[in-house]
Amino acid sequence: MKRHRLVALLLCGGAITMAAGRGCTPPVDLPDPPPVVQPVSPGTAVTYFYEKNQTAIPAAVQAGIDQLNRRDIVATIYENDNTDGDDDVPEQYRVSLVAARGAGLPALVVMNGDKVVNVVKSPVTLEAVTGAVR
Amino acid sequence: MSSFTVLDPKLFDVFRKKHDGYPDRLAREDTPSALRDACGYASRDFPASFWIEPKDWEDYARENDKHKTHPINRIDRFTNQSPTHECTTHSLRANIEGCWNFQRGIIYPEGPKKGYRYPESEKLGSVWFSPLSVYAEANPRMWGGANVRQVLEIACRRGILPETIQPKNYGFKHALHGTTGKGGTNQANGKWVAVRNFPEGWQETAKLFRPLEVIFPGSWEEAVCLVLHGHFVSVGRSGHAIPWGQYLPGQGMAYPDSYDVIRYDSMRTVKSAWRGAFSIVSMTVPDDWKQLAA
Numbered sequence: 001m002k003r004h005r006l007v008a009l010l011l012c013g014g015a016i017t018m019a020a021g022r023g024c025t026p027p028v029d030l031p032d033p034p035p036v037v038q039p040v041s042p043g044t045a046v047t048y049f050y051e052k053n054q055t056a057i058p059a060a061v062q063a064g065i066d067q068l069n070r071r072d073i074v075a076t077i078y079e080n081d082n083t084d085g086d087d088d089v090p091e092q093y094r095v096s097l098v099a100a101r102g103a104g105l106p107a108l109v110v111m112n113g114d115k116v117v118n119v120v121k122s123p124v125t126l127e128a129v130t131g132a133v134r
Numbered sequence: 135m136s137s138f139t140v141l142d143p144k145l146f147d148v149f150r151k152k153h154d155g156y157p158d159r160l161a162r163e164d165t166p167s168a169l170r171d172a173c174g175y176a177s178r179d180f181p182a183s184f185w186i187e188p189k190d191w192e193d194y195a196r197e198n199d200k201h202k203t204h205p206i207n208r209i210d211r212f213t214n215q216s217p218t219h220e221c222t223t224h225s226l227r228a229n230i231e232g233c234w235n236f237q238r239g240i241i242y243p244e245g246p247k248k249g250y251r252y253p254e255s256e257k258l259g260s261v262w263f264s265p266l267s268v269y270a271e272a273n274p275r276m277w278g279g280a281n282v283r284q285v286l287e288i289a290c291r292r293g294i295l296p297e298t299i300q301p302k303n304y305g306f307k308h309a310l311h312g313t314t315g316k317g318g319t320n321q322a323n324g325k326w327v328a329v330r331n332f333p334e335g336w337q338e339t340a341k342l343f344r345p346l347e348v349i350f351p352g353s354w355e356e357a358v359c360l361v362l363h364g365h366f367v368s369v370g371r372s373g374h375a376i377p378w379g380q381y382l383p384g385q386g387m388a389y390p391d392s393y394d395v396i397r398y399d400s401m402r403t404v405k406s407a408w409r410g411a412f413s414i415v416s417m418t419v420p421d422d423w424k425q426l427a428a
Binding site for chain 2: 052053054055056057058059060062063065066068069070074075076077078079081082083084085086090091092093126
């Protein structure tokens with residue numbers, strides 16, 4: 001009896017060793033790992049768009065914008081009625097402003113060049129701002 | 135500085151004995167209707183969205199302490215007008231520079247420091263505006279001061295010029311020294327210049343820097359709310375004009391005085407000086423933050 005138990009243990013140990021993959025393929029087919037989802041998008045510019053008659057900007061959001069600037073991302077704040085010196089919508093905001101108004105103000109828009117890569121509606125925390133862009 | 139630091143009461147309401155930058159005869163003209171008329175399309179009432187219940191003011195002050203989002207954290211320099219009568223325009227320049235940096239998204243955690251230039255001022259596009267470029271039109275006689283109505287009307291109509299000293303060479307086509315007073319490391323000083331002697335074509339540059347929305351608080355409580363939301367509130371009292379830059383619960387307001395120093399107004403002064411107050415909450419924005427002179 002003791003010998004049979006010893007053999008069984010050795011066999012189990014061998015099976016375990018084999019299952020550990022030391023020179024052997026796993027005995028069970030595992031599904032392919034799911035694709036890694038990038039939680040944030042790369043961005044060159046970020047803008048918090050708001051309408052002052054609807055919203056005052058939370059201090060945490062303001063701080064998040066500043067932190068993005070220190071990561072060499074052009075992060076700014078744009079009031080819905082802002083214009084340039086010629087009373088036009090500034091060129092750098094023409095695409096992002098449309099995206100923001102489409103989403104509903106306030107909105108944080110992340111741009112990569114002239115492409116919108118992310119829109120966050122009504123962020124209120126610092127992390128919601130800094131986490132919106134890679 | 136923490137908003138809850140208990141300050142020596144002697145530091146409050148320190149008014150210069152002689153100051154004619156905001157004389158009574160001019161201050162009387164700063165009625166609510168006159169100020170709104172002066173700003174024209176830029177005039178705004180205090181929005182309901184900006185109201186903060188007084189019981190929540192301390193919480194907002196704590197948030198601003200935590201995130202360094204007081205108005206005073208939006209400017210990176212002092213100015214020095216001594217011994218001129220330019221105070222209303224120095225107060226205006228703090229308001230405009232604060233608005234510019236607010237929109238640019240820059241915070242200066244320690245606020246203005248005498249004789250110090252922040253490295254990030256150059257990197258992040260801080261612009262310094264010339265009080266003299268407005269004062270010269272508000273008062274061509276140089277001495278005797280100017281009121282809020284005058285300087286706001288000028289700024290809203292045609293904008294303000296950048297100073298000749300900047301954190302970075304932005305390539306501005308037109309600029310003017312900031313004051314005929316003392317100036318300093320971050321402010322150019324020089325001789326009196328009549329408007330007719332401004333650099334030719336100066337209007338093309340001044341219009342790039344113009345207030346778009348100016349809020350007039352209807353009460354001292356609304357003035358506090360504006361400051362708690364990160365916007366300077368410029369006021370005139372006791373012959374001098376200054377910009378409130380940090381609300382100190384139970385004590386009053388801190389402000390960057392145009393003499394290279396932080397000073398304080400008591401709550402008693404806040405409750406009487408708010409009339410004639412204004413806050414620039416939005417201004418013109420460049421087509422490209424990296425090419426301001428374009």
